Amino acid sequence: MxxxxxxxxxxxxxxxxxxxxxxxxxxxxxxxxxxxxxxxxxxxxxxxxxxxxxxxxxxxxxxxxxxxxxxxxxxxxxxxxxxxxxxxxxxxxxxxxxxxxxxxxxxxxxxQGEESERGLSFSEEGPLDMRLDDTTPETAGDLLERLPEGDLADLFSEGDEPLAVPIARALVQARKAGRLPRTTVDLAAFVSGVYYRKGFRRSKRHPATRVFMALRIRVNRxxxxxxxxxxxxxxxxxxxxxxxxxxxxxxxxxxxxxxxxxxxxxxxxxxxxxxxxxxxxxxxxxxxxxxxxxxxxxxxxxxx
Ligand SMILES: C[S@@+](CC[C@H](N)C(=O)[O-])C[C@H]1O[C@@H](n2cnc3c(N)ncnc32)[C@H](O)[C@@H]1O
Structure with missing residues (x-):
């Protein structure tokens, strides 16, 4: 056995x-x-x-x-x-x-999803890293810190995120106020909040699925x-x-x-x-x- x-x-x-x-x-x-x-x-x-x-x-x-x-x-x-x-x-x-x-x-x-320090999964608390290769220069957190609102919206749209524009806007507002999400769980809750405020109360998959996918795709090119x-x-x-x-x-x-x-x-x-x-x-x-x-x-x- x-x-x-x-x-x-x-x-x-x-x-x-x-x-x-x-x-x-x-x-x-x-x-x-x-x-x-x-x-x-x-x-x-x-x-x-x-x-x-x-x-x-x-x-x-x-x-x-x-x-x-x-x-x-x-x-x-x-x-x-x-x-x-x-x-x-x-x-x-x-x-x-x-x-x-x-x-x-x-x-x-x-x-890789189980390695919480990679930040690939929003069900595991971890940093907003998402790099599959640790020699990749920029993490997902770096992108959230650096990209202007329009570029963030484009990035989320590339992952087919329907609320790309309001999510990007909310993130940039949070950044200006010094309240940008720092962990996977924070970001997932943040995106869920935008969905909730826009009147989406139920969905089959977690509202943050596409945002996570879009960030991972960009981080790893x-x-x-x-x-x-x-x-x-x-x-x-x-x-x-x-x-x-x-x-x-x-x-x-x-x-x-x-x-x-x-x-x-x-x-x-x-x-x-x-x-x-x-x-x-x-x-x-x-x-x-x-x-x-x-x-x-x-x-x-x-x-x-
Ligand atoms: C879905 S898993 C592969 C699973 C594998 N076929 C198995 O059966 O165990 C994808 C793997 O591809 C690697 N990967 C992703 N992008 C890559 C790239 N551009 N070059 C090399 N490896 C890559 C990831 O690190 C990950 O380990």
Whole structure:
């Protein structure tokens, strides 16, 4: 039986694992890039099926954890890089490997959400940090201190926040009065207050969900990184052929992937593996509610 420690330990469940593996078509001893190592769920599954993996994560802790827990077991078939997947083409080039498939599983892991000092989750009291990589210069708190009202409103709008303008206005007023929220819980309560004053008394999700997402996206330059990493992936796979699979978790990132794939298909560079995005099945959503917003898209490159 597992010890209660092991049972209590937080893990990150890999999302849409069977679908991702099936569409990657794992082949014995071929190299695959897991561009978002996280808790290592997808990486381990590829290794268990006989593939080799170059895994990337910008979070030093994710890399250390994987190296400590799993790297020895797969020695010779795994390489782990702490870095930004926006530089995927350089990482692959420097590794000197030929890649048959690339998987992106965007965003942040359950493990990072549990680290309250990162400030990613509003249910955990923590500082307004939100950096996935501690070498990133600006935190979410810095942005709230620095940005003018119009820029704050634009930032929240990018996260599809319907009350972007009143929230930005209220934050700037609070800043002038020296009462800017300093912690995750404070900011969540602050945003809820704006919703309440605007007459929104009930909502399915917490009113601060989109504000938190928008800040995290900006702090970590997630849209810019996604654009660059897709372009790098195309560079890698167009050389020898292979498959590219991307798991997204909200409409902003899904829009970028959809537009980019459609453009490649129109140009004749790549072909859709499946035309419409795939979603997790009911059973997965029941067992792992975090997976409910996942969308999987995939294309293949023919190679020479
Ligand atoms: C959803 S988790 C991946 C979970 C993983 N597939 C698993 O099954 O355990 C996303 C991971 O991507 C990392 N990440 C986010 N943006 C990144 C970037 N631009 N470059 C490299 N890693 C990134 C995060 O630090 C996080 O660990």
């Amino acid at each position: 597992e010890s209660s420690d092991a049972q209590d330990r937080v893990t990150h469940r890999p999302v849409m694992l069977p679908e991702a593996l099936a569409w990657l078509e794992i082949r014995q001893d071929h190299w695959y890039v897991d561009a978002n190592l996280g808790g290592g769920g997808h990486t381990r599954a590829i290794l268990e099926r006989g593939g080799r993996v170059l895994a990337i994560d910008r979070d030093a802790k994710a890399v250390e954890r994987f190296l400590e827990e799993s790297a020895n077991r797969y020695a010779g078939r795994i390489r782990v890089i702490r870095g930004n997947n926006a530089e995927i083409a350089r990482h692959v080039h420097e590794s000197g490997i030929t890649v048959s498939g690339i998987l992106f599983d965007l965003g942040w892991s359950t493990l 997630e849209y810019e990184n996604l654009e660059e990493s897709l372009s790098g992936s195309r560079q890698i796979l167009a050389e020898n052929g292979g498959r590219l699979l991307v798991l997204t978790f909200h409409s902003g990132e899904d829009r970028i992937v959809k537009r980019t794939f459609r453009q490649w298909v129109m140009e004749g560079t790549a072909a859709f593996l499946f035309r419409k995005s795939l979603s997790p099945g009911e059973e997965e959503v029941r067992e792992n509610p975090r997976s409910r917003s996942a969308r999987l898209r995939g294309v293949s490159f023919g190679g020479p």
